[in-house]
Amino acid sequence: MHALILGAGGMIGRRLTKALVASGAVGGALLDALTLIDVVQPDAPAGFAGNVRTEAADLTAPGAADAAIAGRPGLVFHLAAVVSGEAEANLELGYRVNLDGTRLLLDAIRRAHLADGYRPTVVFTSSLAVFGPPLPPVIGDDWIVTPASSYGTQKAMGELLVADYSRRGFLDGIALRLPTICVRPGKPNKAASGFFSGIIREPLAGQPAILPVPETVRHWFASPSAAIGFLLHAAGLDLARLGLRRALTLPGVSATVAEEIEALRKVGGDKAVALIRREPDPAVARIIETWPEAFATERALDLGFTADASFDAIVAEHVAEFHAGT
16 A cells, blocks of 8 residues: 655654554555655655655645646545644735645546556545534534634635545545644644643643633544544544545544633643733634534444543543653
8 A cells, every 4th residue: 555645744744644544554555665655755654664664745746736646645644734723814815825735636636547547545625614603613524614714715615626526536535624633742833723722731830821701612532643643543434434424523532621720730730831821812712712612423433433532531532742751
């Protein structure tokens, strides 16, 4: 099996690469080649005996999408994207990367299919931002897609493209609506949801964190390890089970900001909680208030996807990885 990861230099891309190398297989097939592409050249993974190609590339550049699939990878993870806050602030950039990049990739696959029968499995990372108000407290699998941000609109368009190209037989695709990943390690990014991780990550490192929304805000979360589990599980599924509905909302943990803070208090005490500064940000609040709070994800559960046990478990995973022994 040859796997291509687009967006391989990001947090999820790096962890996915590591997980693939560690397992040595995906969906029961031996992994013998990896192609890793991002706008900054990713590092080659250690300990992988197969062929590895790493490259810095922009999918929207002429010929870049065709070059990405030149080795005919049987499995394509499309993780590359401009995040929510940046896509809202820069309309042209968001549509160029999130929509045009996806369309160019899928069209390169279509041309290859018509030329030589190439038909890979494509795992596309979508978002809960495809949903927008008015929203019920819990969203079921049949709820209509009504994005209320440019990022959500771009991801919804990507879902439709994956479904249509799958229907036409050019590829076998699945779009995963990932929960917000928390606790995301590393430095803050431009995602509107970044503070959900920041109010845990920074205080545990002894640094101040800004909370731009009220503590009553509720959201849907998954740990980094759960996210990698989703991607690997999707790659090994018989996607014919999805029928024409190729987008899937994934299981997660519903928690309020106040519940996040209490989970932080259990591991970091009042000293850590005191590092959170309440600084309302109307721009962030406007985006977040259009996002759903909780889901009933029977389709994903029936297909074998599994969530974290609780938000406490999500925080415990972060502590074990980054603060063991402290």
